[in-house]
Amino acid sequence: MEHELAIDFGTSEFRAAIPGQGIVIRQPSCVVTDPASGRVLYFGNEARLKSNTNPDAYRLRHPFRSTWIIGEGVAPIASDFMARARGQAYYDASDVRLLFSIPCGLSDEEEYAVAELGHRAGFGEAYLVYSPVAALVGCGCSLEHTYLAVNVGAGFTDIALVSDGNVLYRASHAVSGDSFNEAIAAYVQSKYRLNLRFSEAEKIKHAIGTVWSDEDQRTFEMVGFDARGGAHRVLLSSEEMFTALEDPCAELLDAIHTAAMRVPVEAVGGLMKTGILLFGGGAKLRGLPEMISGITGFKTALVDTPEDAVAKGLSMILPTLPAKIPVPNVSAIACKTNSYLY
Secondary structure, three states, rough: OEEEEEEEOOOOOEEEEOOEEEEEEEEOOOEEOOOOOOEEEOOOHHHHHHHHHOOOOOOOOOHHHHOOOOOOOOOOHHHHHHHHHHHHOOOOOOOOEEEEEEOOOOOOOHHHHHHHHHHHOOEEEEEEEEHHHHHHHHOOOOOOOOEEEEEEEEOOOEEEEEEEEEEEEEEEOOHHHHHHHHHHHHHHHHHHOEEEOOOHHHHHHHHEEEOOOOOOOOEEEEEEOOOOOOOOEEEHHHHHHHOHHHHHHHHHHHHHHOOOOOOOOHHHHHHHHHEEEEEEEHHHHHHHHHHHHHHHOOEEEEEEOOOOHHHHHHHHHHOOOOOOOOOHHHHHHHHHHHHOOO
16 A cells, blocks of 8 residues: 655744644754854754754754755755655655645756655655645635635745636745844844844744734833843834834735736636635734735635644645656656646
8 A cells, every 4th residue: 555745844844744644743944063064963853952952062053944955955954854754654665655845936947856855765756736735725725716825934935826726826935934033133233233133033023023003012022132242131012013024024915916916807706705815834923914904905814723734735635646647757746746636
């Protein structure tokens, strides 16, 4: 009997899922490297543990937030995770069928490279699905209807317009959850002349970050550092976040508007009913659905467990695919796989 394994290479966390079992493995996509050679010493949970126990000796990095698994130097880490997932799920990998989620903006050559990663990791077959399409399946949407799916990850945002069983538009954008962190850090540096650590900017975003007005005004005491390295505490308000997050929100809105302009006239009514769906950890920014809905006119909703929707969708898609998908070459896999979902 053929085994199946789904892998979502998120820029913040890797997830592996098995049909019928859900997500079975999670690993943060962070590494600890050797300061001298740059060689990766530890990955995932091991890297985070080493960094927490000895932060002076081990510096934690997040390479997948600036590139993807086809980027230079990160493919071996992705291959290592695939091997771990395969070994934990199945003893024999020769009959394991693999399904990846991929960004919407990959070229044919890049899709080929991703599929080849699966082959080199020892899997029998490797197929690809665009991450927003998998996310729609993961939250129970019928792809026969019209949806605008926006997957806001830590490093990238992927947008797909699906209507009547076809992907009418797809694109990847650099704006992301990390863009919100960087905007907060830039605001603090500009107004208070203090530098923020990445982790501190992320704490601020989670605590008081908002892009839509509400009555619940919040504050957060942040710790920043001056030019000499001295620590200073400043009380930030949620009201300041409107100014801090203005630029990345404008970029995200522009990307969504571009996609919405591709909706066929006959499908506009359908999109008014289904609306825009938000996925990914970056989409949890407070007020984001209200802001998008208020600007675009389409109702917008953040799905339940937005970080897990892609991996869940992949595990639901695998059993529905034919035993063997005939493709003329590996570079055609993504489009061919997506066409079998409808």
